[in-house]
């Protein structure tokens with residue numbers, strides 16, 4: 001596991017964007033796994049800038065999003081399809097048919113979830129998966145006690161996640177109780193995983209995920225088993241890491257020279 005600590009949110013977003021760009025430059029038809037939430041917004045903003053100013057090309061890229069709320073139509077402003085269109089897809093040259101999110105409106109969840117997994121496989125698997133982390137340690141919507149081998153499925157959100165996410169909804173509007181999410185096992189199969197976290201509010205859960213035991217009580221902790229997982233943190237999110245000095249020492253003394 002690699003831990004890269006930046007001074008600011010902007011810096012961590014740019015570092016993560018550079019990793020996405022490196023992946024696309026090496027493999028123009030890469031398959032990206034994408035996340036929603038407030039944390040990846042800076043990354044998407046930087047990717048849009050790189051597309052517009054530096055010609056970063058998405059024309060052969062395929063994407064699969066981690067999750068989607070059950071019941072929200074694609075044009076609902078809080079649906080993750082809407083989020084992705086607004087914050088990334090509408091501003092880059094990605095082919096609409098290459099962008100995939102779990103269906104919020106299917107009435108056969110089991111069949112849909114199996115087909116989502118199959119589509120990922122048929123595209124050759126995910127080359128680079130972008131993740132945020134919930135205050136309860138979730139990746140995707142894999143809430144505490146999710147099986148660490150789970151696959152794409154319908155999941156009941158915790159009260160804490162519903163509360164955390166209510167800030168995005170209008171007053172009085174209900175946050176959906178269910179989501180379809182890639183499983184922990186699905187995420188672990190991505191060839192490379194980058195997890196972004198910013199702010200003091202994430203410091204405890206980041207310390208648990210990186211330095212605590214691997215446990216389904218903090219599903220992000222399973223990334224300790226991933227061969228190529230990189231955490232992009234700002235100093236606030238890194239502030240409770242016991243090994244912080246070591247992580248900074250590693251970055252200053254990379255065998256290939258300073259990062």
Ligand code: PGA
Nearest residue numbers: 037038039040132133134
């Ligand atoms: P956030 O959400 O980026 O809005 O903090 C992260 C998550 O719940 O995965």
